[in-house]
Amino acid sequence: MADSRVVIVKNLTERFDELLVLENVSIEVLRAENLVVFGKSGSGKSVLLKCIIGLMKPDKGSIYINNQNVLELSVHQLNQVRKDIGFLFQSAALYDSMTVRENLSFPLKRHFNEMGPKEIDDKVRNTLELVSLEEAIDKMPSELSGGMKKRIGLARSIITDPALMLYDEPTTGLDPITSKEISELILNLQKKLNMTSIVVTHDLICAEIIADRAIFLRDAHVAYEGKIDELTKSKDPFLKNFFSHGIIKV
Ligand SMILES: Nc1ncnc2c1ncn2[C@@H]1O[C@H](COP(=O)(O)OP(=O)(O)O)[C@@H](O)[C@H]1O
Ligand SMILES: [Mg+2]
Numbered sequence: 001m002a003d004s005r006v007v008i009v010k011n012l013t014e015r016f017d018e019l020l021v022l023e024n025v026s027i028e029v030l031r032a033e034n035l036v037v038f039g040k041s042g043s044g045k046s047v048l049l050k051c052i053i054g055l056m057k058p059d060k061g062s063i064y065i066n067n068q069n070v071l072e073l074s075v076h077q078l079n080q081v082r083k084d085i086g087f088l089f090q091s092a093a094l095y096d097s098m099t100v101r102e103n104l105s106f107p108l109k110r111h112f113n114e115m116g117p118k119e120i121d122d123k124v125r126n127t128l129e130l131v132s133l134e135e136a137i138d139k140m141p142s143e144l145s146g147g148m149k150k151r152i153g154l155a156r157s158i159i160t161d162p163a164l165m166l167y168d169e170p171t172t173g174l175d176p177i178t179s180k181e182i183s184e185l186i187l188n189l190q191k192k193l194n195m196t197s198i199v200v201t202h203d204l205i206c207a208e209i210i211a212d213r214a215i216f217l218r219d220a221h222v223a224y225e226g227k228i229d230e231l232t233k234s235k236d237p238f239l240k241n242f243f244s245h246g247i248i249k250v
Contacts, residue, residue, distance in 0.1 A: 003067055004030050004031045005028050005029065005030055005031075005064075005067075006029055006030065006031050006033075006065065006066060006163065006164055006196040007027070007028065007029040007052060007063075007064070007065055007164065007196070007198065008027075008028050008062075008063070008064040009025060009026055009027045009028075009048075009051075009052065009061065009062075009063050009064075010026050010061055010062045010063075010064075011024045011025070011026055011060065011061040011062070012024070012025045012026070012048070012051060012058045012060070012061035012062075012063065013025075013058060013059050013060035013061055014044070014047055014051060014056065014058045014059055015059055020220050021044040021047050021220060022044045022047060022048060022051075022058070022217075022220050022221075023220040023221060024061070024221070025044075025048065025061075025217070025220070025221065025222055026222070027215060027222065029164075029196055029198060030196070031196055032190075032194055032195070032196055033196055033197075033212050033213065034187070034190060034196075034197045034198075034199060034210050034211055034212045034213075035197070035198050035199070035211070035212070035213050035214070035215065036198075036199045036200075036201060036207045036210060036211035036213070036214040036215075036228070037049075037198060037199065037200045037201075037214070037215055037216075037217060038201070038202075038207070038214055038215070038216045038217070038231075038242075039216060039217035039218060040218070040242075041202075043217040043218060044217055044220065045168070045200040045217060046168055046200065048200075048217070049087070049166050049168055049198065049200060051063060052065070052070075052166065052198070053082065053085055053087060053166060054070055054078055054081075054082065057071070058071070065081050065084075065085070065164065066081070066084065066163070068081055083111050083160065083162075084162055084163045084164060085162050085163075085164045085165070085166065086157040086158055086160060086162030086164070086165045086166070086195075087157060087165065087166040087167070087168070088153055088154060088157045088165070088166070088167045088168070088170055089168045089169075090168050090169040090170070090172050090173070093141075093149075093153075094141040094149060094152060094153060094156070095141070096140070096141050096142065098140075098141075099137070099138055099139065099140055100128070100133075100136050100137050100138070100139050100140075100141070100144075100152055101121075101124055101137050101138060103141070103152065103156055104124040104127060104128070104152070104155060104156050104159055105120050105121075105124055106156070107156060107157075107159055107160050108120050108123060108124075108159060108160065111160050112160070123159060124137065124159070125137065127155045127158065127159045128152075128155055130155065130158070130189060130192070131151040131152070131154055131155045131185060131189075132151070133148060133151055133152060133155070136148060136152065146173070146174060146178065147174060147178035147181065147182065150170070150171075150174065150178070150182050151182070151185065154170075154182070154185065154186065154189070158189060158193065158195070161193065162195065163195060163196060164195065164196045164197070164198075165190070165195050165196070165197040165198075166197070166198050167186065167197060167198070167199040167200065167201070168200045169200055169201055169202065169203075170182060170183075170186060170199065170201065170206065171183060171201065171203045171206045172201075172202065172203070176205065179203060179205060179206060180205055180206075180209070182206075183203075183205065183206040183209040183210055184209055186199070186209075186210055187209055187210050190210075197210070199211070204232070204243065207228055208228055211227075211228045212227075213225070213226070213227060214226065214227070214228050214231055216231065216239070216242075218238070223238075224236070224239060231243070
């Protein structure tokens with residue numbers, strides 16, 4: 001029987017010298033599910049994503065993506081697995097000296113060297129349509145608003161049709177309205193393309209729009225897990241404090 005778990009992280013431990021960032025962290029994400037990861041700044045959210053995508057090697061534990069143990073794969077096999085993962089990191093800027101078309105062609109050329117120019121161009125247009133920015137195809141990033149850049153960045157990360165998307169603070173730095181638009185776009189794309197996602201965010205509005213389920217990292221562990229409304233309505237003093245002061249978008 002096919003395993004519907006796209007991501008399995010088992011007993012992941014990561015430390016930097018004396019600093020224990022994650023200890024025996026285990027998570028599972030099911031196909032087409034959106035998991036939101038909360039936690040204070042410095043709680044290891046980005047480290048978790050980096051371990052999943054293979055940018056960081058954990059000290060202990062295992063990580064399975066589509067039933068493949070990524071820590072035991074060869075470089076070639078790991079690259080095959082990575083083809084199926086898209087990520088949108090907060091700092092992921094567009095290349096300023098390239099047009100939108102060139103920015104979007106870039107991952108296609110890198111991952112699919114069999115694709116011809118016409119095919120690439122069609123894919124770029126179709127993906128721009130998904131984020132409602134067809135008209136921006138020949139623009140330079142400097143001509144775009146912050147929200148438009150985010151949408152193009154999103155288009156660039158989904159253009160290779162990843163089955164799994166990892167988002168690190170996708171709405172940070174955006175005003176509340178744009179942030180809501182981007183969150184809704186992420187959810188729509190996720191449904192339309194049947195993607196599985198892990199979303200690290202501080203933005204409660206974003207989380208409420210996107211999340212099927214959420215976990216909370218604290219003191220190197222998964223301290224809480226549940227539906228967003230269960231967490232936000234929790235009587236637990238730490239959660240109450242976090243949700244009333246920590247991440248309400250201003
Ligand atoms: N490459 C690294 N070397 C040393 N310390 C790191 C490294 N990456 C992250 N850290 C530390 O690990 C902790 C968790 O970082 P991070 O996952 O980025 O937190 P956040 O939850 O804010 O995303 C922080 O204290 C950070 O300083
Ligand atoms: Mg981070």
